[in-house]
Amino acid sequence: MIIDKLIDRIAELKNPTVVGLDPRLEYIPEDIAAEARKLHGPTDAAVKYALLTYNKGIIDALCDIVPVAKPQIAFYEQFGARGVEAYLETIAYAKDAGMIVIGDVKRSDIASTAQAYSDGHIGRTDVFGVKTAFSRADFITVNPYLGGDSIEPFLKNCAEYDKGLFVLVKTSNKGSGDFQDLIVDGTPLYEICGQYVEKWGAGLVGRHGYSSIGAVVGATHPAVVAKLRKMLPRTFFLVPGYGAQGGAAADIAAAFDKNGVGAVVNSSRGIIAAYKTQGYRGMGYADAARAAALDMREDLRNRDI
């Protein structure tokens, strides 16, 4: 089961890090950007070349030390169809390099439409009789606001194709409180949501006791992380908010169970744009990403658990 593969790979590399592949053109090193523009001019084809070249360098530099890659589709989709090609080809490249991939798409819709998203991102789409997998992502993120029946088509594909989900439960942004913290009969909405996730995952529990249906729980709310960890024993956490967003390793410790299992921790620009930050300046972008990932691994190992 995919959740077991994830947990095994984390154990193998002794590293629960997810590298967020959220490329922006301002992160792309000048030599790659210049080559892209030389080949294709200031066009979406140049963007595709630049994003892919940059991502491949990062993946090559990290694939033996970081178990998981998480491309955020917004940073690709904003460039139209060529951007989507870069997203899908990045996933394929990371898969071929042995990484587990989370497609950060945060999709949500009602049943038949959710089925189309599910087929496109973690299933197969019927192309005139040919069942085609357009994305090779192992997991995707989904938004639960539309309710249980909007999640079902995703659960079905998870079972059929051995894929997984991370459902948004408590996000790392400040405004997450506007809805997610509202109190319903004494219980915050994010807890109610977490309980749904625990239930949705009941049929997909692997041999480590965790389910392929996980939850997104932001590192910027340490007390919430700790409470949810206790409440949701079989729900694996994807924890954004480390590093650039302000979360520290100590804040993240609560996401793990007593065996040190139960979560992956995402860092995006802290790794992929490390070469632009103090401490890594002067290094090539890929070397800097590797150095930053090693520092993060060390930081997470020293977390207070």
Add this chain to the structure above:
Amino acid sequence: MIIDKLIDRIAELKNPTVVGLDPRLEYIPEDIAAEARKLHGPTDAAVKYALLTYNKGIIDALCDIVPVAKPQIAFYEQFGARGVEAYLETIAYAKDAGMIVIGDVKRSDIASTAQAYSDGHIGRTDVFGVKTAFSRADFITVNPYLGGDSIEPFLKNCAEYDKGLFVLVKTSNKGSGDFQDLIVDGTPLYEICGQYVEKWGAGLVGRHGYSSIGAVVGATHPAVVAKLRKMLPRTFFLVPGYGAQGGAAADIAAAFDKNGVGAVVNSSRGIIAAYKTQGYRGMGYADAARAAALDMREDLRNRDI
């Protein structure tokens, strides 16, 4: 302002209908499908050809009687980058035919990522110094679960590029109750959400008194529609759930104010796949779509308001 253009066009055509362009391969007439396969084999290029050809026929048949088209991106995105091309080119074709376009994308993410979605769908993306509009949609749908700061980048682009939003407030599916109906201090979550939408739209109110920041309110909950109409005087409604989803014109009447303004009503397969349903069988798909759209217009005019 785009909301005024929408209201004016509805008045001009005396028709508050939105045609949902949610094509499935099983809707595509055999002659178009055969031509697509002949040109491109069973490939994503054939799908793009089929979806676009089909949509263009629908748009040509409806653009002088139906003011708004709403492509649902899931039905395109599931075919990868070629599908996204079909989505974007469908929008361009509908715009050139004089229709107002709602991109049904239901995107949501935290701030900097939301900015990328916003730029890609209702703004401009920087392509090596060239500001590029990848989508020509006038409005998009967004999911509010991540809170106010996740909506801000969309509001900013709405102001800058004269675009609009429809924020999910109460969706038409049965499971919408799981979260949206939860009671917070005596108030259902969808009402709290509606109040946020009313507030988010305060800076974008047009000369008809409605804001470019609207709400999605499902027709399958008539009492809810009526209550929200009273509570949210400047929020325009996008009402899904008519026809195939079970909502009747009488249920929808409550979405409109005393002047008969205030909402657009979506129908997808009831129009675009009408040729497969009783009453329109034997007609070509485009003629059937036009006949079904005229019947829906009549039905909505006779609503009890």
